[in-house]
Amino acid sequence: MSTEIAPLELTEVQWQVAEAIARKLVIERTDVNELRKTLSYLREYVDRENAGKAFFDYLKTLVRRGDQIGHSKKTVEYYKSLDSICSEYLKDYQDKAPQILMILGWATRLVKYYDKGVPTGEIQPITVMSEREAAIQAVTQANTFEVGQEIEATVAAIKKSKVTYEILGTIRLTQKEPKLASKLTEGQTVSVYIADLKNDGSIKRIKGI
Amino acid sequence: MSKSKPIKKSSQSQKPSPPKKRVGAKLGASHQPNPIPDTQDKPYGLVPLTTQGIDRQIPVGQDKFKHDRFSGKLHLALTVQTASFVASGVVAMGRDVDLKADLIKTAVHQKNQLIIPGSSLKGVVRSTYEALTRSCLCKTKAKRDEIPKGHGECKIQKDKIEVCPACRVFGAMGWQGLVAFPDAVGQKVSTSVGFMPSLYRPRTENPMYQNDGKVSGRKFYYHAVKAVNAGEQRGIPVQQAGQAYVFKTALQFKNLTEAELGTLLVILGQDSDYPMALKVGGGKPIGMGSMVVTVEALEKPGNLKSRYTHYVLPDSDHLTDEPLKRFMQTAIVAAHQTLIEEYQLKELARILAWPTQRPAPEGMY
Ligand SMILES: [Zn+2]
Numbered sequence: 001m002s003t004e005i006a007p008l009e010l011t012e013v014q015w016q017v018a019e020a021i022a023r024k025l026v027i028e029r030t031d032v033n034e035l036r037k038t039l040s041y042l043r044e045y046v047d048r049e050n051a052g053k054a055f056f057d058y059l060k061t062l063v064r065r066g067d068q069i070g071h072s073k074k075t076v077e078y079y080k081s082l083d084s085i086c087s088e089y090l091k092d093y094q095d096k097a098p099q100i101l102m103i104l105g106w107a108t109r110l111v112k113y114y115d116k117g118v119p120t121g122e123i124q125p126i127t128v129m130s131e132r133e134a135a136i137q138a139v140t141q142a143n144t145f146e147v148g149q150e151i152e153a154t155v156a157a158i159k160k161s162k163v164t165y166e167i168l169g170t171i172r173l174t175q176k177e178p179k180l181a182s183k184l185t186e187g188q189t190v191s192v193y194i195a196d197l198k199n200d201g202s203i204k205r206i207k208g209i
Numbered sequence: 210m211s212k213s214k215p216i217k218k219s220s221q222s223q224k225p226s227p228p229k230k231r232v233g234a235k236l237g238a239s240h241q242p243n244p245i246p247d248t249q250d251k252p253y254g255l256v257p258l259t260t261q262g263i264d265r266q267i268p269v270g271q272d273k274f275k276h277d278r279f280s281g282k283l284h285l286a287l288t289v290q291t292a293s294f295v296a297s298g299v300v301a302m303g304r305d306v307d308l309k310a311d312l313i314k315t316a317v318h319q320k321n322q323l324i325i326p327g328s329s330l331k332g333v334v335r336s337t338y339e340a341l342t343r344s345c346l347c348k349t350k351a352k353r354d355e356i357p358k359g360h361g362e363c364k365i366q367k368d369k370i371e372v373c374p375a376c377r378v379f380g381a382m383g384w385q386g387l388v389a390f391p392d393a394v395g396q397k398v399s400t401s402v403g404f405m406p407s408l409y410r411p412r413t414e415n416p417m418y419q420n421d422g423k424v425s426g427r428k429f430y431y432h433a434v435k436a437v438n439a440g441e442q443r444g445i446p447v448q449q450a451g452q453a454y455v456f457k458t459a460l461q462f463k464n465l466t467e468a469e470l471g472t473l474l475v476i477l478g479q480d481s482d483y484p485m486a487l488k489v490g491g492g493k494p495i496g497m498g499s500m501v502v503t504v505e506a507l508e509k510p511g512n513l514k515s516r517y518t519h520y521v522l523p524d525s526d527h528l529t530d531e532p533l534k535r536f537m538q539t540a541i542v543a544a545h546q547t548l549i550e551e552y553q554l555k556e557l558a559r560i561l562a563w564p565t566q567r568p569a570p571e572g573m574y
Contacts, residue, residue, distance in 0.1 A: 061312055068445060
């Protein structure tokens with residue numbers, strides 16, 4: 001949480017997020033100075049509990065009351081853009097304020113690069129996957145799965161007859177298990193088999209044994 | 210000088226302004242230095258530059274204590290007279306600083322105890338010290354070609370180290386000064402929200418310049434009875450130090466002459482002939498930032514050996530009350546005799562006079 005030590009470098013996904021934010025900021029012509037001001041805010045309060053959530057509240061407050069401190073109507077437009085961009089790309093990091101700080105810090109630098117180095121018209125937005133999606137992709141690429149293959153899973157959650165299994169520490173799949181559900185407990189390690197695969201070779205469905 | 214004089218002068222300035230006269234036209238024949246334009250419709254006044262030339266001398270180092278000079282600490286209390294605000298540069302949510310406002314410009318603070326950074330205080334005292342002595346123009350926004358000949362910033366050269374009075378005390382590029390200003394710390398938690406109207410950008414028309422385009426004086430904002438408060442609708446909420454809020458600090462000095470110490474004391478408003486207050490932080494044009502200084506004690510190790518061999522200073526080295534007053538009086542006399550330009554002091558004391566009857570400025574926002 002907030003006591004977490006700030007990471008020294010960005011993960012591959014975080015780089016993409018920084019990149020995506022920077023591109024959006026340039027495309028929307030958001031004033032990077034306003035981003036810098038919100039960064040000074042985050043830097044000042046990053047060590048507090050729930051600093052990440054407070055940061056999102058802060059962005060909303062800027063949109064709502066920014067006219068009070070801003071110098072022009074434009075300022076509020078910048079805040080709107082910052083708020084929507086951060087909501088789009090940074091929600092996954094809401095409990096990791098130091099990482100938000102890192103990502104936005106790099107985004108600020110990248111904006112400067114795009115501003116000076118690339119004509120605005122040539123900058124395209126990019127889509128980024130979440131940390132979770134990236135982890136799943138990594139696990140999928142590192143393993144070959146076959147239908148019928150037996151693997152170990154952890155029972156992550158049980159809701160009535162639905163059981164959520166977690167395999168390889170990353171991939172979570174939920175399956176109706178009317179016969180098994182009442183016998184399992186959360187956290188328990190069980191065996192499952194792969195019932196179906198997607199076209200790309202990733203697992204579509206698993207079933208308890 | 211009578212105490213009431215500056216006050217009378219400033220209240221005169223509330224009368225409707227006469228039609229503007231050509232700068233200096235009437236006073237051309239006068240022997241007063243650099244006649245300056247009338248600024249009564251402005252929130253600031255100008256202290257003219259000295260005509261005596263800059264008094265550059267070899268500064269005394271601070272590597273050794275000199276026995277014929279003064280070293281020690283001045284314990285100061287700064288009491289806020291009009292709402293004061295030293296911006297931290299961070300806009301926060303009111304709840305972040307336990308104040309009622311959605312958004313607020315925060316002041317420099319630690320755990321909601323406000324702070325005046327030592328550097329801000331040093332800046333205020335230095336610019337005043339420059340104005341009162343035959344000092345260079347260095348902390349100025351003026352461009353190089355606007356600075357009158359000979360008034361340029363002191364430069365430390367290898368073969369010739371000679372600097373002006375202000376650079377000797379406060380330091381110059383490559384030369385450490387003799388005074389240090391630690392942060393002044395608020396004495397209680399601040400609970401005050403103020404509203405600062407958005408200030409207009411200063412207009413380009415500026416009476417600081419003479420006909421030849423050169424700087425004619427140093428600009429100081431007048432004090433006002435109270436600061437303009439635009440109210441929540443039009444103002445920017447700021448985390449302010451309200452009236453009677455007290456900051457404390459201990460100004461450290463080493464190897465000052467009696468006159469240098471005396472000049473600092475005059476600036477800190479300790480000369481009863483020239484009662485003045487400091488002007489600190491933001492919102493100066495709208496009457497914010499007036500602070501009255503009290504010198505609470507002076508620590509002056511009379512005998513350096515005893516300073517380092519005794520844990521508690523002997524009483525004679527820790528001055529308060531009457532002995533402190535007598536000490537300050539003597540130093541102030543020395544300052545008037547050898548260091549302070551009296552004409553400049555008169556002008557400065559008129560602008561920075563405290564208490565004042567000057568109303569909060571109008572039409573500034
Ligand atoms: Zn100088």
